Amino acid sequence: MRIVLVGPPGAGKGTQAAYLAENLSIPHISTGDLFRANMSQGTDLGKQARAYIDAGQLVPDEVTIGMAKDRMGQSDAVNGFLLDGFPRNVGQAEALDVILKDEGVKLDAVLDLEVPEDEVVKRIAGRRVCRRDSAHVFHLSYSPPKTEGVCDVCGGELYQRHDDSEETVRTRLEVYHTQTEPIIDYYRAQGLVVTISALGEVADVTARAMEALKQSTEG
Known part of the structure; x- marks a missing residue:
């Protein structure tokens, strides 16, 4: 299957992408992983991306599209893939259509x-x-620490990252x-969009997604 995963920040895309890709036996291709891999390997696209990032600029669509095209062309993606974070806008979606058409394949679904x-x-x-170990993460509502402001694991101070502030979150939502x-409307016009609720336990959302994808492709 060839799937695009879409959803706002905080929808759990990364978590669901990992489970869905495993269940479907296809690679999970995320924009973040593409950037890290290309920059660490020193590819031409990675060098271009780093230059923009180091200059504090957004990486142009053509660089991101080039990375995605290369990754989708690798052997493990021959029978399908799950794209997470790409396409990020309608221009990238149009470019993806061209890439897939050139390969003689098409998307099976866009999971919203x-x-x-x-x-x-x-x-x-x-x-x-x-602050001592960023791997120790808590949540005030869902997994609160035993003592307010103190890490249960090592006793370090707990803090809210700038990216997690309500103001920043609402800005990210506006960008989304x-x-x-x-792109949801773009793909809906092609009859590809499958929308599910991402509320509830992770396993329940995964089961909901798998069933929706199954019905979509069988229909």
Whole structure:
């Protein structure tokens, strides 16, 4: 299967992508992984991306598209893939259509993870991270520390990252609504969009997604 995963920040795309890719036996291709791999390997695209990032600029679409095209062309993606974070806008979606058409294949579904905006803010703004070890993460509502402001594991101070502040989250949501959400309408016009609720336990959301994908492709 060839799937694009879409959803706002805090929808759990990374978590669901990993489980879905494993269940479907296809590679999980995320934009973050593409950038890290290309920059660490020193590819031409990686060098271009690093130059923009070091200059504090956004990486142009053509660089991201080039990385995605290379990754989708690797042997483990011959029978399918799950794209997470790409395409990020309609221009990238149009480029993806061209890439797939040139390869003689097409997308099977675009899975849209739906989460109310207030829940997104609650999920992200409630996170607290340990200053001693950033792997120790808590949540004020879902997994609170035993002592407020103190890491259960090592006793380090818990703090809210700048990226997790409510103001930053709402800014990220606005960017999502403006840049990425339009691809849902773009793909809906092609009859590819499958929307599910991303509320509830991780396993329940995964089961919901698998069933929706199954019905979509069988239909």
